[in-house]
Amino acid sequence: MLNLCEGTRSLEYGKRVHEFLRRSRFRGEVELNNRLIGMYGKCGNMNIARNVFDRMPERNMSSWHLMIIGYTENGAGNDALLxxxxxxxxxxxxxxxxxxLVLAACAREEAVEEGLLHFESMKEYGIVSTMEHYMEVINILGNAGQLNEAEEFIESKxxxxxxxxxEALRNFGRIxxxxxxxxxxEELLACLNPSKAIADKLPTPPRKKQFAINMLEEKNRVAENQCAVPYKEADEKLKSLSG
Structure with a gap:
């Protein structure tokens, strides 16, 4: 039933389900309360989601994550960070x-300084950055219009x-x-995944081809011991284009 409420975003129906659960012997179940938080978040009512969260006798990691997601998706990134x-x-x-999720909340609020601090603090918990984390940092910088910093971030990692x-960097450049x-x-995107390239952007001027070749060659050197095959293939494609 809760899945139905999430899919249709029928808040009133969801409240009736909630009332039934509240009076049942299952009202303290963590997973059921998590489902309620998720439902209210998807329906856009974070006040009730917060009520459910506050009344939970116990919580698990999903409980916290659902609250962060709910606030972020409803445009309240600062509340998510709290x-x-x-x-x-x-x-x-x-x-x-x-x-x-925290970096996504920072991207929503264009909270550059806080986002970078959270990114760096991952090391304190022994957490290794993944492509998802890198992508969120780029979203933070891109949303804030700090495009040079976004490029530098990519090149430094x-x-x-x-x-x-x-694709994200191209879109931020356009915005x-x-x-x-x-x-x-766009040039680099066309080499890595031609299906995502914009038709009227190809072919591009030779000067930009050379820039892209240089960037890819540099990345190959940095990632030499980290399976750089995709870049080398893209590099060869670019060189064939540049003649």
């Missing part, structure tokens, strides 16, 4: 997924950017009117 702080104060240790990274960045990202 929940994260509350979670740490309650003695719950953040996980890799937790930080991905020993990871092989996937096509989603360049913020940075045509040069849009074209550079």
């Amino acid at each position: 929940v994260f702080q509350e979670m740490k104060e309650a003695g719950t240790r953040p996980e890799s997924e937790t930080f991905a 020993p990871f092989q950017p996937e096509d989603d990274i360049w 913020h009117g940075d045509i040069d960045l849009e074209d550079r990202a």
Whole structure:
């Protein structure tokens, strides 16, 4: 029933289900309460979601995550960050997924400084950054219009950017009117995943091809011992284009 409420976003029906559960012997069940939090979040009523959360006799990691997700998806990233702080104060240790959600909340609020601090603090918990974390940092910088910093962030990290990274950077370049960045990202995206390239952007001027080749070659050197095959293949494609 709760799945139905989430799918149709029928808040009134969801409240009736909630009332039934509240009077049942299952009202203290963690997973049922988590489902209620998720339902109210999807229906856009975080006040009731918070009520459910506050009344829970016990919580698990999903409880915290659902609150962070709910606030973020309903445009209240700052509230999501407060929940994260509350979670740490309650003695719950953040996980890799937790930080991905927190970085998404920072991206929603364009909270660059706080987002970068959270990203760096992952090391304190022994959490290794994944592509999901990198992507969220790029979203933070991109939403805030700090496109040079987003490029520098990509170039400074020993990871092989996937096509989603360049697609995001291209889109941010378009949103913020940075045509040069849009074209550079488009060039790299076209090599890694031609299906995502914009038809009227191809072919691009030789100068931009050479820039893309240089960037890919540099990334190959950095990631030499980290399975750089995708970049080398893209590099060869670019060189064949440049003649």
